Amino acid sequence: MSDVITETLDDYIKTQVLEAWKGPKTVPEQEYFTSGHRTCQGCESALVMKLMAKAAGPRTIILGSTGCMYVANTTYLSTPWSVPWMHTQLGSSGSAATGTAAGLRALMRKGKMEKERINVIAFCGDGGGADMGLSAISAALQHTEYNLLILMYDNESYANTDIQVSGSSPYGANSTFSPPGKERRIMHRRWKKNTAPMLAAGHPECKYVATVCMSYAVEAMNAVRKALSIGGPTFIHSLDPCPKGWDYDPMFSHELGELAVETGIWPLYEIEEGKIKMYGKSKRIVNGQMKRKPVQDYLLRQGRFAHFIDEDIEYFQAKTDEMWEKWLIPGVLPFSAEA
Amino acid sequence: MNPPKTATAEQIVIGGSEELISGSEAIAHACRLADVDVITAYPIRPYDTVMQYVSQMISDGDFDCEFIVAESEHSQFEIVKHASAVGARVFVGSSGVGWFYAFEAMAVTAGLRMPMVAMVGNRALDDPGAFGVEHNDALAVRDLGWMLVWVETPQEALDTALIAYRVAEDKRIFLPCAVSCDGAFLTHSQAIVNVPDQATVDSFLPRYDRGDKLLHPDNPITIAPQANEDWVMEIRRQSDAAMRRARGVITEAYEDFGDKFGREQEPFIERYMMEDAEIALVGMGTLALPVKVAVRKMRAEGRKVGFVRVRWFRPFPTEELQDALSDVEAVGVIDRDYGFGSSFHSGVLANELRAALYPVENQPKIVSFIAGLGGREVNTDNVIVIAGMVADAASGGMNDQDTYWIGVRE
Ligand SMILES: Cc1ncc(C[n+]2csc(CCOP(=O)(O)OP(=O)(O)O)c2C)c(N)n1
Ligand code: SF4
Numbered sequence: 001m002s003d004v005i006t007e008t009l010d011d012y013i014k015t016q017v018l019e020a021w022k023g024p025k026t027v028p029e030q031e032y033f034t035s036g037h038r039t040c041q042g043c044e045s046a047l048v049m050k051l052m053a054k055a056a057g058p059r060t061i062i063l064g065s066t067g068c069m070y071v072a073n074t075t076y077l078s079t080p081w082s083v084p085w086m087h088t089q090l091g092s093s094g095s096a097a098t099g100t101a102a103g104l105r106a107l108m109r110k111g112k113m114e115k116e117r118i119n120v121i122a123f124c125g126d127g128g129g130a131d132m133g134l135s136a137i138s139a140a141l142q143h144t145e146y147n148l149l150i151l152m153y154d155n156e157s158y159a160n161t162d163i164q165v166s167g168s169s170p171y172g173a174n175s176t177f178s179p180p181g182k183e184r185r186i187m188h189r190r191w192k193k194n195t196a197p198m199l200a201a202g203h204p205e206c207k208y209v210a211t212v213c214m215s216y217a218v219e220a221m222n223a224v225r226k227a228l229s230i231g232g233p234t235f236i237h238s239l240d241p242c243p244k245g246w247d248y249d250p251m252f253s254h255e256l257g258e259l260a261v262e263t264g265i266w267p268l269y270e271i272e273e274g275k276i277k278m279y280g281k282s283k284r285i286v287n288g289q290m291k292r293k294p295v296q297d298y299l300l301r302q303g304r305f306a307h308f309i310d311e312d313i314e315y316f317q318a319k320t321d322e323m324w325e326k327w328l329i330p331g332v333l334p335f336s337a338e339a
Numbered sequence: 340m341n342p343p344k345t346a347t348a349e350q351i352v353i354g355g356s357e358e359l360i361s362g363s364e365a366i367a368h369a370c371r372l373a374d375v376d377v378i379t380a381y382p383i384r385p386y387d388t389v390m391q392y393v394s395q396m397i398s399d400g401d402f403d404c405e406f407i408v409a410e411s412e413h414s415q416f417e418i419v420k421h422a423s424a425v426g427a428r429v430f431v432g433s434s435g436v437g438w439f440y441a442f443e444a445m446a447v448t449a450g451l452r453m454p455m456v457a458m459v460g461n462r463a464l465d466d467p468g469a470f471g472v473e474h475n476d477a478l479a480v481r482d483l484g485w486m487l488v489w490v491e492t493p494q495e496a497l498d499t500a501l502i503a504y505r506v507a508e509d510k511r512i513f514l515p516c517a518v519s520c521d522g523a524f525l526t527h528s529q530a531i532v533n534v535p536d537q538a539t540v541d542s543f544l545p546r547y548d549r550g551d552k553l554l555h556p557d558n559p560i561t562i563a564p565q566a567n568e569d570w571v572m573e574i575r576r577q578s579d580a581a582m583r584r585a586r587g588v589i590t591e592a593y594e595d596f597g598d599k600f601g602r603e604q605e606p607f608i609e610r611y612m613m614e615d616a617e618i619a620l621v622g623m624g625t626l627a628l629p630v631k632v633a634v635r636k637m638r639a640e641g642r643k644v645g646f647v648r649v650r651w652f653r654p655f656p657t658e659e660l661q662d663a664l665s666d667v668e669a670v671g672v673i674d675r676d677y678g679f680g681s682s683f684h685s686g687v688l689a690n691e692l693r694a695a696l697y698p699v700e701n702q703p704k705i706v707s708f709i710a711g712l713g714g715r716e717v718n719t720d721n722v723i724v725i726a727g728m729v730a731d732a733a734s735g736g737m738n739d740q741d742t743y744w745i746g747v748r749e
C-alpha cells in the first residue's frame with residue numbers, strides 16, 4: 001500500500017487531449033450514437049446526444065439520467081449507443097459521473113485496471129439537472145480530482161412525462177401543468193433559472209462551463225472536446241428546441257435555436273478558468289456589432305406562447321433587455337453595479 | 340464520538356490481532372481488509388462512526404480508497420452504484436431517515452443487480468427524533484432484492500461484512516447486501532475482536548470481477564435501458580432466481596469462512612439452548628444479549644426455554660426456522676420494529692415467521708411482542724415476562740392472535 005503515497009496525482013488526473021475541430025469538414029464521420037432511438041422528429045436533444053458522443057470519441061463512458069434521452073433513446077435490445085452507456089436516476093447525473101470517475105481512478109491507481117484516459121460524461125435534462133439534480137451536480141463540480149463532464153440538455157420542460165414546466169421553462173409557457181385557462185392566462189410565473197453562471201460562480205475551481213446550441217454544431221462539439229480535455233469536473237448547458245414541448249413544426253428546430261441566440265434569450269459563452277468569453281452571435285451582440293432581434297420573433301413561432309398578449313411579450317422583452325443592459329456581465333451574470 | 344487513534348488493547352495472535360473495538364470499527368477493518376475501492380459517507384448517527392474510522396485509516400495511510408463525502412444519502416448510494424458498475428468494490432451505509440433518503444438509489448441498485456455492501460446502523464425513523472435502534476429502516480428494503488443480515492457482536496460484524504462481499508459479488512448472485520448493526524448497542528459498544536490478517540482474507544475473498552457486465556470502453560454495453568412490459572417480468576424473475584441461489588452461496592461462504600478463519604457458525608440462524616426446548620424466543624441483533632442471559636437464568640430454574648437468533652432476514656431462513664421451531668409448543672417473537680396495520684398488528688419478523696411456519700405440522704403457537712423501540716433497553720426481566728406469556732399461550736391461557744408491547748407506558 002505504500003506505493004500509493006508515492007504516486008503523482010498527475011498520473012491519474014490526465015485527460016484525453018481532444019483538439020478543436022476547425023470546421024464541419026474536419027469532423028470525422030464516425031458516430032457513437034447511431035440508429036435505434038425513437039425520439040420525435042426534429043428533436044434537438046437527440047442531436048446533442050449524437051454530436052456529444054462524436055465529439056468525445058470511442059474511449060468514453062456515458063451516463064444518462066431519466067428523461068426523453070433515456071426513455072426514447074434506449075429501448076431494451078435496441079440501444080443506439082456504441083460506447084458504454086448506463087442509465088442513472090433523474091437527479092443523479094452528478095453522482096453518476098462522480099461514481100464512475102472515482103471507480104476508474106481507484107482501480108487504475110491500485111493497479112486493478114489498465115491505466116488509460118477514459119472520458120466520463122453524464123447527461124441530464126433541465127428537470128433532472130437544474131431542479132432535482134442540482135445538489136449532486138454541485139457536489140460533482142467540487143471534485144477537482146475527477147475528470148468528468150455533466151451536460152444538461154435543456155428542452156425547457158419535463159418533456160418525457162408529457163411536457164410539464166420545470167425551473168428552466170420560460171416565463172408564461174403553456175405546459176400540461178401550466179395551461180392557460182378561462183381565469184388565468186399565465187400559470188407559470190417563474191423566470192428561467194440562470195443555471196450555467198450559477199454553477200460557474202458557485203464552483204470557482206470548476207475550470208470550464210459553457211452554453212451551447214446545436215444550431216451552432218461545431219462550436220458545441222468543440223465545447224465538449226474542451227470540457228473533456230481541460231481536467232476536473234466541467235459543465236455544459238445546451239438549449240434544445242423541442243417540437244413537441246414548444247409546439248412548432250419540426251422542420252424549424254435549427255431556426256428556433258438560431259432565433260433564441262439572435263433575440264438574446266440564449267447567450268452563448270464559455271467560462272474557462274474564470275474568464276468569460278462570449279462567442280458566435282452573442283459576442284457580436286455584446287460588441288455592438290449586431291442588434292438583438294425582438295423576442296416576439298422567437299416567441300410567436302411557438303405554440304407554447306400562443307396565449308401571450310402584448311403585455312406578456314413586453315414583459316418578456318423588458319426582462320431580456322435587462323439581461324443585456326443592466327447586468328454586471330451582460331447576458332451572463334445579474335446584479336448591477338451600484339451607481 | 341471521535342474514534343480512538345489506536346485500539347485500546349492490541350495483542351498479536353495467530354493469523355491476526357486481538358483488539359477491543361466497536362461494531363463500527365470492526366466493519367471499518369473489514370473494509371480495509373477487503374481492499375474496498377470506493378467509499379461514500381454522509382453523516383448520520385449512529386452508523387457514521389464507521390466512516391470516522393475509515394477516514395482515519397485512510398489519512399493514516401493504512402488503507403487506500405476513494406473516499407467521498409457525498410452531499411446527501413441519495414448521492415452516496417448513487418455514487419457507489421456507478422463505481423460498482425465500472426468494477427470497483429464499494430462500501431456505503433446509513434441509518435434511519437438517511438437510509439430512507441437513499442431509497443430510490445437502493446431500489447435501482449437491487450434492480451440493477453449491482454453488488455455492494457452497506458452497513459445500516461439501525462435507528463428509529465423520524466418523527467419523533469430518536470437516535471436509538473429500531474429495525475424499520477433496514478427492513479424497508481426487504482422486498483427489493485437486497486440481502487439483509489443482522490449481527491450481534493463486533494466479531495460477527497467484521498466476519499459477516501467479509502462474507503457479505505463474497506456473496507454479493509459472486510457472479511451467481513450479484514445483489515447488494517446490507518449488514519445491520521443495532522445503533523449504540525453494537526455500533527458504539529466494544530468487545531474483543533480477532534482482526535484477521537490480510538493473507539487469510541485474500542484467500543477467502545476473491546477480486547470483484549464483473550466479467551461481461553463491466554461498463555468499460557472495451558465492453559461497450561448499455562446498462563439499464565427502458566424495458567417496459569416487454570421484458571420487466573423476466574428481469575424480475577432473474578432477481579428472484581438470484582435471491583433463491585443466495586441460500587446455497589451463503590452456506591458455501593460460511594463453510595469456507597469456518598475453514599479459513601477457524602470460526603464456525605451456522606449460516607442463517609443461531610440456536611441457543613434449543614435442544615429439548617418447549618418454548619422458544621426469536622429475535623434479531625443485539626437483543627440476543629439480554630435474551631441469552633434470561634434464557635440461562637430460566638434454564639437454571641428448570642424451564643425449557645431456548646432462543647433462536649435470526650441472522651439473515653433476506654434470503655429468509657424458512658427451512659432453518661421450520662427445522663428449529665417445529666418441535667416447540669410456542670414461539671415468542673420479539674420485534675424491534677413495528678408493522679402498523681399488519682396482520683395481528685405484529686412486527687415484521689413475527690408475521691414473516693408466521694408465514695414460514697404455516698405449512699409445518701403441529702404448528703407451534705406464535706405470540707408477537709414489540710419491545711425496545713427507539714433504543715429503549717430490553718432487560719432480562721422483560722424477557723422473563725415475555726417467556727412467561729409464551730408459556731401461557733402454549734397452554735392456551737393466552738391469546739396468540741394479538742401483539743403485546745413490552746416495557747411501554749400505557
Ligand atoms: C425520482 C423521479 N421522479 C419522477 C420521475 C418521472 N420522470 C421521468 S422522466 C421525467 C422528466 C424529466 O425531465 P427532464 O430532466 O427535463 O428531461 P426530459 O424528459 O425533458 O428530456 C420525469 C419527471 C422519475 N423518473 N424519477
Ligand atoms: S418531446 Fe422533445 S425532447 Fe422529447 S423526444 Fe420529443 S422533441 Fe425530443
Ligand SMILES: [Mg+2]
Pocket residue numbers: 067125126127153154155156157158159
Ligand atoms: Mg427537459
